Amino acid sequence: MRWINRRPGPVLATVLAALPFLAVLGIYMIGSEMRLAVNPSDKLLPAPTTILSTAERLLTEPDRRSGEILFWLDTWASLRRLLIGVLIASSLALVMGILIGMLPYMRAPFAPFVAVFSMVPPLAVLPILFIMLGLGEVSKVALIVIGIAPFLIRDMSQRVIDLPREQFIKAQTLGASSMAIGLNVILPQVLPRLIGAVRLSLGPAWLFLIAAEAIAADQGLGYRIFLVRRYLAMDVILTYVVWITLLAYLLDFALRQISKRAFPWDGESL
Amino acid sequence: MSYVEVKGVAKAYGKRTIIENINVSVAKGQFISIVGASGCGKSTFLRLLLAQELPTHGEIHIDGAPMAQEPGRDHGIVFQRYSVFPHMTVIDNLVAAIAFDTNFWGRLSRARRTEERTKARKTLDRIGLGHVAGQYPADLSGGMLQRLAIAQALASDPKILLLDEPFGALDPGTKIVMHDFLQELRDETGMTVFMITHDLEEAFKLGDRVWAFDKPVWDEEDPEKNAATITYDFDARDDGIPFQTLRERTNVLQAR
Numbered sequence: 213m214r215w216i217n218r219r220p221g222p223v224l225a226t227v228l229a230a231l232p233f234l235a236v237l238g239i240y241m242i243g244s245e246m247r248l249a250v251n252p253s254d255k256l257l258p259a260p261t262t263i264l265s266t267a268e269r270l271l272t273e274p275d276r277r278s279g280e281i282l283f284w285l286d287t288w289a290s291l292r293r294l295l296i297g298v299l300i301a302s303s304l305a306l307v308m309g310i311l312i313g314m315l316p317y318m319r320a321p322f323a324p325f326v327a328v329f330s331m332v333p334p335l336a337v338l339p340i341l342f343i344m345l346g347l348g349e350v351s352k353v354a355l356i357v358i359g360i361a362p363f364l365i366r367d368m369s370q371r372v373i374d375l376p377r378e379q380f381i382k383a384q385t386l387g388a389s390s391m392a393i394g395l396n397v398i399l400p401q402v403l404p405r406l407i408g409a410v411r412l413s414l415g416p417a418w419l420f421l422i423a424a425e426a427i428a429a430d431q432g433l434g435y436r437i438f439l440v441r442r443y444l445a446m447d448v449i450l451t452y453v454v455w456i457t458l459l460a461y462l463l464d465f466a467l468r469q470i471s472k473r474a475f476p477w478d479g480e481s482l
Numbered sequence: 483m484s485y486v487e488v489k490g491v492a493k494a495y496g497k498r499t500i501i502e503n504i505n506v507s508v509a510k511g512q513f514i515s516i517v518g519a520s521g522c523g524k525s526t527f528l529r530l531l532l533a534q535e536l537p538t539h540g541e542i543h544i545d546g547a548p549m550a551q552e553p554g555r556d557h558g559i560v561f562q563r564y565s566v567f568p569h570m571t572v573i574d575n576l577v578a579a580i581a582f583d584t585n586f587w588g589r590l591s592r593a594r595r596t597e598e599r600t601k602a603r604k605t606l607d608r609i610g611l612g613h614v615a616g617q618y619p620a621d622l623s624g625g626m627l628q629r630l631a632i633a634q635a636l637a638s639d640p641k642i643l644l645l646d647e648p649f650g651a652l653d654p655g656t657k658i659v660m661h662d663f664l665q666e667l668r669d670e671t672g673m674t675v676f677m678i679t680h681d682l683e684e685a686f687k688l689g690d691r692v693w694a695f696d697k698p699v700w701d702e703e704d705p706e707k708n709a710a711t712i713t714y715d716f717d718a719r720d721d722g723i724p725f726q727t728l729r730e731r732t733n734v735l736q737a738r
Binding site for chain 1: 532534552553554555557558559561563564565566567568569570578579581582583585586587588589618619620634635638640
């Protein structure tokens with residue numbers, strides 16, 4: 213039988229899915245073991261048990277100075293920035309994308325502008341944002357918006373253009389106004405596309421968030437990582453990295469579930 | 483008498499003229515089949531009838547109204563594919579024909595929607611789609627999709643119905659069922675229909691007239707050079723043999 217026709221059963225598929233994770237964990241444990249054997253006070257690759265006890269301490273023990281658990285404070289601060297940024301960017305993309313995709317009079321001025329604007333490296337304008345908007349929350353959210361909105365707008369307008377022309381003609385023969393077409397034909401069909409595009413841009417959104425937090429913040433997951441970096445606190449950094457990855461994955465998973473539930477007419481997606 | 487009037491219509495894209503010199507008039511309730519080789523302007527002519535594009539020369543009038551500048555409720559259209567909205571259930575596709583025209587937003591009030599759904603339900607039952615009312619178009623077979631598309635086009639009560647190879651993708655058996663379906667609807671509504679098809683048998687079976695689009699002069703070096711027009715306008719009533727029916731009054735009982 214050819215390999216393209218062979219499929220793993222459900223049990224084997226689960227085992228295969230777990231394999232890379234276990235492999236990475238195993239390699240880490242061996243490396244950590246080897247380094248600790250040479251130098252028990254090595255900080256670069258702390259033992260998994262050390263990380264676990266650090267994680268427990270981070271998650272439960274309040275900070276001595278403020279009396280708050282910094283881990284949850286950081287999580288909340290970062291998530292709020294991320295979600296507000298993504299929400300603003302996707303709302304902007306939905307409106308602008310539909311308008312650019314459906315109205316030639318919007319496409320003419322805005323499509324070239326968005327195409328050029330999307331080439332501006334967001335991190336290069338971060339100093340400008342800090343100077344203009346201050347070091348507070350606004351500049352961090354703005355960086356996320358500037359970072360992902362152009363991609364989302366371009367993707368949305370392309371999705372609108374990709375819709376079969378026949379549907380637009382049909383809607384017109386049923387008497388629909390431009391607004392009615394945008395609202396009833398285009399909007400519901402690009403919403404699942406928007407969720408798909410947002411899922412893809414979550415990675416960059418986290419990148420911009422952590423970059424902004426690393427440079428200027430007083431709380432947040434990125435801020436904490438770059439703070440403890442000075443003390444080579446690998447156990448703290450690793451805990452935070454795993455936590456960020458988990459959060460990002462859960463967001464992605466939630467968006468996929470929403471898309472599946474809300475748009476049953478839409479086909480399967482990864 | 484003449485319901486659709488086409489006067490001296492030509493369409494050119496840049497220097498290339500696709501069709502020219504089209505002068506026809508169609509009576510209310512006539513079924514026109516349009517045949518012809520690919521690239522002979524059938525679809526271009528349909529787009530002009532639909533007002534999706536405007537003719538370079540000439541005029542098209544439907545029911546004496548001024549020439550349409552864009553597609554509207556006078557035109558009903560069924561394409562070979564993508565005619566129905568994939569994100570709406572079967573019943574909502576029908577309701578859309580009413581909803582889209584009600585106001586600027588294309589939305590019905592809650593009460594009105596319930597009312598229109600009840601009406602749509604009856605239509606669906608009548609055309610044999612009642613059992614799939616709540617499903618999405620992706621779950622329907624090709625024949626059912628086209629049935630829905632035709633019902634949707636007729637639900638807005640257009641003046642002319644345009645069919646662009648509506649049964650081109652269907653298997654022969656389904657095609658025949660769809661012919662019966664279309665003929666029934668036509669008998670009911672007296673609709674004026676224009677249908678493009680590649681199936682000559684279908685053209686003569688359904689049409690009152692069959693128009694053949696062709697180029698009067700073919701350039702051997704450059705087949706795209708000359709424009710096409712309607713080269714034949716067949717009378718297709720009684721399967722294309724209108725004058726072979728017995729016309730005299732006789733006292734003999736006829737087999738029919």
